[in-house]
Amino acid sequence: MSSLVVENLSIEFGGVHAVDEVSFAVEPGETFAIIGPNGAGKSTIFNLISRIYEPTNGSMHYGERDLLDVPAHKVIDLGIARTFQNIDLFEQATVLQNLLVGRHRRMSRNLFRDFLFIAGARAREREHRRKVEDIIDLMEIAHYRDQKIADLPYGARKNVELARALCSEPSLLLLDEPASGLNQEETDDVSFWLDDIKHDLGVTIVMVEHDMGLVGRVADRVMAINDGKLLAIGTPDEVRNDPAVQQAYLGTAA
Amino acid sequence: MQTVFKTSYDQDINLLTKTGEYIRVSIVILMMLAAPLFVDVYYLGELGLLLVYVIAGIGLMILTGFTGQVSFGHAAFLGIGAYSHSILMTAGLPFPVSVVLTVALTGIIGMLLGRSASKMHGFYLAVATLAFLIIIETIIGEWTDMTGGYAGYAVPELEMFGFYFAEVWHQYYLYLGFALFVIWGAANLLRSPTGRSFLAVRDSELSARSLGINVEWIKIQSFGISAAITGLAGVLLAHYLAYLSPETFGVLESLKLLLMIVVGGLGSIAGAIFGAIFVSLLPVAISILRDFLPGVVGEQAGLEPMLFGLIIVIFVIFEPEGINGRWKKLLHFFETFPYYRKSSFVRQKSYLKTERMR
Numbered sequence: 001m002s003s004l005v006v007e008n009l010s011i012e013f014g015g016v017h018a019v020d021e022v023s024f025a026v027e028p029g030e031t032f033a034i035i036g037p038n039g040a041g042k043s044t045i046f047n048l049i050s051r052i053y054e055p056t057n058g059s060m061h062y063g064e065r066d067l068l069d070v071p072a073h074k075v076i077d078l079g080i081a082r083t084f085q086n087i088d089l090f091e092q093a094t095v096l097q098n099l100l101v102g103r104h105r106r107m108s109r110n111l112f113r114d115f116l117f118i119a120g121a122r123a124r125e126r127e128h129r130r131k132v133e134d135i136i137d138l139m140e141i142a143h144y145r146d147q148k149i150a151d152l153p154y155g156a157r158k159n160v161e162l163a164r165a166l167c168s169e170p171s172l173l174l175l176d177e178p179a180s181g182l183n184q185e186e187t188d189d190v191s192f193w194l195d196d197i198k199h200d201l202g203v204t205i206v207m208v209e210h211d212m213g214l215v216g217r218v219a220d221r222v223m224a225i226n227d228g229k230l231l232a233i234g235t236p237d238e239v240r241n242d243p244a245v246q247q248a249y250l251g252t253a254a
Numbered sequence: 255m256q257t258v259f260k261t262s263y264d265q266d267i268n269l270l271t272k273t274g275e276y277i278r279v280s281i282v283i284l285m286m287l288a289a290p291l292f293v294d295v296y297y298l299g300e301l302g303l304l305l306v307y308v309i310a311g312i313g314l315m316i317l318t319g320f321t322g323q324v325s326f327g328h329a330a331f332l333g334i335g336a337y338s339h340s341i342l343m344t345a346g347l348p349f350p351v352s353v354v355l356t357v358a359l360t361g362i363i364g365m366l367l368g369r370s371a372s373k374m375h376g377f378y379l380a381v382a383t384l385a386f387l388i389i390i391e392t393i394i395g396e397w398t399d400m401t402g403g404y405a406g407y408a409v410p411e412l413e414m415f416g417f418y419f420a421e422v423w424h425q426y427y428l429y430l431g432f433a434l435f436v437i438w439g440a441a442n443l444l445r446s447p448t449g450r451s452f453l454a455v456r457d458s459e460l461s462a463r464s465l466g467i468n469v470e471w472i473k474i475q476s477f478g479i480s481a482a483i484t485g486l487a488g489v490l491l492a493h494y495l496a497y498l499s500p501e502t503f504g505v506l507e508s509l510k511l512l513l514m515i516v517v518g519g520l521g522s523i524a525g526a527i528f529g530a531i532f533v534s535l536l537p538v539a540i541s542i543l544r545d546f547l548p549g550v551v552g553e554q555a556g557l558e559p560m561l562f563g564l565i566i567v568i569f570v571i572f573e574p575e576g577i578n579g580r581w582k583k584l585l586h587f588f589e590t591f592p593y594y595r596k597s598s599f600v601r602q603k604s605y606l607k608t609e610r611m612r
Contacts, residue, residue: 050464076466090457092521093450096266101454105466107447111475114446115439121446122267129263168465
């Protein structure tokens with residue numbers, strides 16, 4: 001198991017310091033939440049870790065590996081999978097196809113072999129299908145299996161996206177607002193799944209979340225940021241009672 | 255309505271699932287096999303051309319329908335395929351060797367185009383592929399030593415191991431064999447990891463990348479296989495035409511290929527086949543139509559391109575899923591009779607999706 005270590009991470013867009021000298025470390029097996037007001041730079045941190053943005057300064061390591069040496073499409077090979085704030089599924093494909101793309105990291109590809117469907121193609125498909133079915137069972141999305149994403153309701157899409165990330169058998173999961181747009185009942189489901197993922201699959205979770213109820217229930221540690229700057233790191237209660245955090249959310253008493 | 259009761263993962267891996275699909279596909283294949291027995295020689299030749307367009311359509315469908323990369327330049331691959339095969343055959347190479355070399359050559363040229371196109375999107379990609387087409391067309395026209403230029407190039411007779419494909423039905427079976435092989439291969443692609451990465455790149459490059467797909471490389475591969483298949487169609491087209499000239503492979507031909515897959519239905523193999531049928535029937539329909547129209551309209555030279563454009567517009571507005579979409583609705587209507595509702599196929603609006611990070 002490796003830990004994610006981020007040091008002095010910064011990125012500028014024009015003159016805006018979206019993320020400014022942020023350092024934190026996520027230990028293996030823990031659930032780490034990032035909170036902060038809108039525009040604080042939470043999703044930007046995710047996009048930096050998944051190498052969509054190039055940082056202007058700082059370093060990121062996952063275990064022994066320097067993330068800055070890894071191109072965006074290789075990040076998942078280190079075991080880092082992610083979901084997106086606005087759900088980024090393959091809309092015109094079925095749930096099953098989406099999940100099988102999630103297996104991509106584990107599948108070998110060869111254009112000619114695939115065109116002729118030879119050399120054990122069927123056996124490989126079966127084997128990966130079995131792995132996908134395990135995740136389908138865990139996430140309880142069996143009844144959606146053959147539907148197109150475009151036909152699914154919002155809540156189901158959220159679950160499929162989480163399932164797709166899990167299909168790659170990650171060791172670190174980046175969840176961008178797993179509970180946004182979900183009702184109370186669905187949010188409760190998410191908190192149970194996060195527990196399952198953490199305890200049964202042994203996956204480290206880093207999540208951006210606004211729902212403090214959910215954060216309080218599942219997170220071991222919380223990091224609060226505002227305007228790209230780190231405010232506090234600690235247990236959910238410590239962070240909630242931190243004066244700097246309260247000021248950022250509620251404003252300064254005049 | 256037939257509900258498929260699934261008891262094995264193989265049912266999702268197999269190419270055909272429902273009994274109805276097996277019956278329909280077998281009937282079509284049997285009819286195509288038996289066609290020379292009851293179809294007139296002239297129409298058999300037209301059927302051969304239809305098969306050429308099926309192959310070319312599947313080539314373009316892989317790139318545009320599955321990988322989401324538009325190409326206005328596919329007639330260029332048709333041209334490269336036709337010319338290089340004819341040149342190689344004239345040089346004395348046997349047919350199979352020439353076909354393999356030609357397909358490999360067009361595939362490599364496709365990958366080179368894909369290499370430069372892999373960073374482009376939408377409008378810019380369309381213009382780049384169009385430029386590619388114009389360059390290739392010009393090269394074919396000007397390289398007189400090789401291609402005979404605008405005077406044209408006579409295609410050698412179709413001959414394999416001393417056997418001459420002299421009769422129309424000889425050629426027809428050869429075309430049918432190639433077409434079935436390409437259809438089968440494209441269907442295989444779709445059920446394997448490579449095809450799924452094509453779909454992933456089409457629907458979201460951002461999440462494809464985050465799932466470990468090398469988006470640029472997938473685009474290059476898609477351009478390669480698409481060009482190779484279109485090159486094969488070019489080989490067969492050369493033998494159909496028997497005499498090549500550069501303007502055959504111009505913008506209008508590219509437009510025809512695009513029209514085919516849009517009208518047929520983007521994103522499905524059946525769509526490419528439906529589109530090829532449509533495009534092959536359209537000139538026949540237009541020539542019949544000309545007789546009925548008043549002289550002023552009927553004798554206009556631009557009638558055909560205008561109708562092509564008009565039909566694309568009508569399909570994009572009223573049936574974006576093309577003939578294949580109509581066909582599926584028709585099937586659904588009969589399967590669920592009398593419970594079909596118009597809303598059965600209404601899609602939900604998609605949710606906010608960021609275009610900022612490709």
